[in-house]
Amino acid sequence: xxxxxxxxxxxxxxxxxxxxxxxxxxxxxxxxxxxxxxxxxxxxxxxxxxxxxxxxxxxxxxxxxxxxxxxxxxxxxxxxxxxxxxxxxxxxxxxxxxxxxxxxxxxxxxxxxxxxxxxxxxxxxxxxxxxxxxxxxxxxxxxxxxxxxxxxxxxxxxxxxxxxxxxxxxxxxxxxxxxxxxxxxxxxxxxxxxxxxxxxxxxxxxxxxxxxxxxxxxxxxxxxxxxxxxxxxxxxxxxxxxxxxxxxxxxxxxxxxxxxxxxxxxxxxxxxxxxxxxxxxxxxxxxxxxxxxxxxxxxxxxxxxxxxxxxxxxxxxxxxxxxxxxxxxxxxxxxxxxxxxxxxxxxxxxxxxxxxxxxxxxxxxxxxxxxxxxxxxxxxxxxxxxxxxxxxxxxxxxxxxxxxxxxxxxxxxxxxxxxxxxxxxxxxxxxxxxxxxxxxxxxxxxxxxxxxxxxxxxxxxxxxxxxxxxxxxxxxxxxxxxxxxxxxxxxxxxxxxxxxxxxxxxxxxxxxxxxxxxxxxxxxxxxxxxxxxxxxxxxxxxxxxxxxxxxxxxxxxxxxxxxxxxxxxxxxxxxxxxxxxxxxxxxxxxxxxxxxxxxxxxxxxxxxxxxxx
Numbered sequence: 001x002x003x004x005x006x007x008x009x010x011x012x013x014x015x016x017x018x019x020x021x022x023x024x025x026x027x028x029x030x031x032x033x034x035x036x037x038x039x040x041x042x043x044x045x046x047x048x049x050x051x052x053x054x055x056x057x058x059x060x061x062x063x064x065x066x067x068x069x070x071x072x073x074x075x076x077x078x079x080x081x082x083x084x085x086x087x088x089x090x091x092x093x094x095x096x097x098x099x100x101x102x103x104x105x106x107x108x109x110x111x112x113x114x115x116x117x118x119x120x121x122x123x124x125x126x127x128x129x130x131x132x133x134x135x136x137x138x139x140x141x142x143x144x145x146x147x148x149x150x151x152x153x154x155x156x157x158x159x160x161x162x163x164x165x166x167x168x169x170x171x172x173x174x175x176x177x178x179x180x181x182x183x184x185x186x187x188x189x190x191x192x193x194x195x196x197x198x199x200x201x202x203x204x205x206x207x208x209x210x211x212x213x214x215x216x217x218x219x220x221x222x223x224x225x226x227x228x229x230x231x232x233x234x235x236x237x238x239x240x241x242x243x244x245x246x247x248x249x250x251x252x253x254x255x256x257x258x259x260x261x262x263x264x265x266x267x268x269x270x271x272x273x274x275x276x277x278x279x280x281x282x283x284x285x286x287x288x289x290x291x292x293x294x295x296x297x298x299x300x301x302x303x304x305x306x307x308x309x310x311x312x313x314x315x316x317x318x319x320x321x322x323x324x325x326x327x328x329x330x331x332x333x334x335x336x337x338x339x340x341x342x343x344x345x346x347x348x349x350x351x352x353x354x355x356x357x358x359x360x361x362x363x364x365x366x367x368x369x370x371x372x373x374x375x376x377x378x379x380x381x382x383x384x385x386x387x388x389x390x391x392x393x394x395x396x397x398x399x400x401x402x403x404x405x406x407x408x409x410x411x412x413x414x415x416x417x418x419x420x421x422x423x424x425x426x427x428x429x430x431x432x433x434x435x436x437x438x439x440x441x442x443x444x445x446x447x448x449x450x451x452x453x454x455x456x457x458x459x460x461x462x463x464x465x466x467x468x469x470x471x472x473x474x475x476x477x478x479x480x481x482x483x484x485x486x487x488x489x490x491x492x493x494x495x496x497x498x499x500x501x502x503x504x505x506x507x508x509x510x511x512x513x514x515x516x517x518x519x520x521x522x523x524x525x526x527x528x529x530x531x532x533x534x535x536x537x538x539x540x541x542x543x544x545x546x547x548x549x550x551x552x553x554x555x556x557x558x559x560x561x562x563x564x565x566x567x568x569x570x571x572x573x574x575x576x577x578x579x580x581x582x583x584x585x586x587x588x589x590x591x592x593x594x595x596x597x598x599x600x601x602x603x604x605x606x607x608x609x610x611x612x613x
Contacts, residue, residue: 015146017139017185025145026138030110033138035091037113037175038062038078040587042089044600047121054079059092066116072101074116076108084546085532086583086602110134122591130590133176133318140178140188144168148194154414156464160388160398161298164291166414167403168194172454172533174317174586180294182263182314191259191290198287198300201308202261205241205251205279206363206380210272212325213252214332216358218339224359225253228305228384233284240281251279254361255382257295257310264313264379268372269363278363292400292455293473295321299387306358306384309475313379318590322378323362323475326495330510331357331383331475333492338474340490341446352438353391353460353470359384360475388458388470395462398470401435401530402454405537413541418464424542427466429552431459431534434466436556439522444560444570447484449521451477454530479521481513484573519574520582527606528583546605554609561611577610579603 020026041047042062050063063077076098080091096108098116114131122130148168158166170177180188189195215221226234238248256265272278288297288308295312299305312321335356342348362381365373388398404415413419419427435457442448450456456477458470482488494510512518531553538544554577561571582599589598607613 015143017143020139020142020146020185023142023146026142027107029138029141029145031093031095031107032141033110033134033175034096034108034113035078035093036173036177037110037134037587038064038096039080039089039091040173040175043087043602044585044587046588046591047117051082062089062091064117066113066120068100068116074101075099076113076117078108083536084550085535085605086528088532088536090536110138118591123593126591126593133179133181133315133590136179136181137176139185140180140183140192141170143185143188144178144192144194147189148192148196150409152409153412154408154417156417157397158399159303160400160458161289161291161300161303163399163403164298165193165196165289167292167400167406169402169406171317172402172405173529175590176316176318178316179318180314180316183259187259191257191294193290193292193294196289198289199258199297200283200287201255201297201310202258203237203281203284204254204256204265204380205237205246205248205281206254206361207277208250208252210277210364210367211252211254212329212362212364214329214360216332216336216356218336218356219358221359224384229253229284230286237281241279244276244279246276246279252361253281254363254380255308255310256380257297257312260310260312260379268376268379271372292402293321296385303389304387306387309357309383309385311362311379311381318586320378323381323383324378324497325362325364325366325381326497327475328360328362328381328383329495330492331360333494334474334478334510337490337492338448338471338478341448341487345441345445347441347445348438351434351468353388353458353468355386355388355391355458355470355472357383357385357475383475385472391470392460396460396467397462398458398460400455401457401459402533404459405533413537415464416541418461419538419542421464424538424544425548427464428538428544428549429556431466432553432556435459435469436531436553437560438469439526440557440560440576443519443522443574443576444567445564446486447480447518447570447574449479449518450474451479451521451525452530453525454533457526457530476510478510479512479518481511481515481518483513484515484518515573516582519576523576523581524584528581532605550605551609554606557606558609558611577604577606579607 042049047064052061054061059079059081061077061079063075066074068074076096078091078096079094080089082089097105098108098112099105119127190197237253241248241251269278286299286301289300291298296307296309298307311323314321339354339356342352342354360383365376368376406414408414439452456473459466460468460470482491485491535546535549539546557576580601581604583602585598585600
């Protein structure tokens with residue numbers, strides 16, 4: 001039984017989109033967008049800032065200067081604290097204020113802040129798209145707050161799929177945490193994960209000559225599709241092909257997100273549909289629900305069937321959610337490699353589940369002429385990922401790591417019942433043991449960094465006590481150097497990214513010769529975001545000091561190192577106790593573009609607790 005009874009909100013009547021800006025939720029969402037944006041500006045030292053200790057002493061005032069439409073000076077002020085964790089700034093819920101030249105004050109608005117402060121430093125051509133992302137984030141977060149609701153307290157017996165529909169906070173650092181560019185508000189209400197709507201993918205048959213396929217060595221393609229679709233549906237799809245004069249064996253069956261089908265695939269691939277190189281099959285019987293990543297769907301009818309990661313031509317947290325064909329082709333290769341590595345490593349077998357991407361299929365746009373090749377790039381692809389339900393033992397349940405810090409409407413974190421049941425110090429230490437240990441083992445013993453942000457680590461728990469973790473999303477979420485691997489001969493042979501892909505996203509690559517880039521791939525997403533958010537949550541709600549959290553984390557790393565002296569050279573190569581670390585500047589990337597790599601060098605909160613300190 002749960003420690004707290006889950007009280008679900010009464011669904012509100014639908015609010016007309018035009019009324020969203022008049023709701024109290026709009027004011028709340030606007031302050032969050034501003035707060036998160038300003039925190040990024042402060043951490044990345046984007047703007048000159050006057051930082052003052054207030055009379056109370058607990059909060060600091062952070063002030064920026066700007067110019068109004070008449071050239072008069074205005075001042076924006078937000079209040080918060082500067083934390084030990086990387087020097088990050090945590091702003092309070094007190095609304096940011098705008099002070100005019102005549103001294104009058106009011107709550108700051110996003111539009112004014114962008115026009116009066118950011119327009120002074122952001123290149124003119126970049127300001128409109130940034131403003132669009134932030135405004136879309138504001139509207140869609142408001143819609144989420146108004147219509148989707150949150151429980152007064154969570155049901156601690158929810159399974160992972162149920163949790164996913166309640167975790168609606170989005171990225172805790174990125175300023176455009178819910179932009180979903182491409183979705184209208186109507187689309188968002190249908191396809192946004194926090195609205196918990198059931199949907200059915202559209203199924204197509206793609207001529208095999210036009211398709212790039214990646215299949216795990218653990219399965220036979222025909223038998224797998226029969227199990228996933230079911231005999232009845234598979235037979236129906238084959239009859240449809242036969243009735244059109246097509247041979248089913250000449251085609252690969254491919255699921256498509258319904259929004260993608262209507263908005264992108266149908267208009268883009270008309271020629272292939274007319275020629276029979278692409279055949280419309282309709283929908284299958286199973287219904288799905290969107291997970292936090294939006295483009296990944298969990299089977300709601302038969303939860304043990306695979307999750308589907310589908311191409312989706314929207315932009316969220318400033319990243320396109322298409323599936324480039326080379327990443328789809330690499331998905332099963334990387335998954336099989338990691339699964340084999342973990343299955344042969346006695347120290348990981350019982351503590352880590354690798355959710356393999358067992359099948360990938362994508363339309364080969366290289367067969368198309370320009371400009372259609374560019375239009376179609378990454379728009380038609382799918383990856384089948386193992387369901388977590390196949391790996392859970394009796395009594396185990398799971399929750400995405402970022403769900404631990406989300407608040408219920410009571411104001412308490414979702415993990416409140418577990419922490420109070422087990423005690424904050426014991427629970428935190430155990431959580432760190434089961435998450436930090438396998439990730440640093442992959443880094444130290446094997447030379448592999450994972451993009452382990454809060455959505456990609458699933459905490460498997462029993463009665464709230466952390467047991468082990470599941471890791472996912474490997475098609476482009478792994479980084480290593482072939483010469484840095486412990487077993488380079490076992491590394492997968494990857495399809496390289498095309499030059500056009502690398503030019504658009506300079507941070508999207510798997511292989512590197514630089515050991516710091518391998519280390520930082522794990523460090524940036526896991527330590528800077530996931531662990532820091534948990535650290536600050538535990539300090540705020542359970543009085544666990546930041547220093548204690550990082551001391552515990554460092555102790556776990558030191559204990560690991562003490563038991564493996566043979567890896568001493570690797571500890572130095574991938575130095576987690578370095579005095580400073582490089583953190584990707586997500587806000588600057590939005591302001592100034594990706595023409596160069598943007599990293600901030602910040603103090604490492606683990607450094608004070610290094611071995612021998």
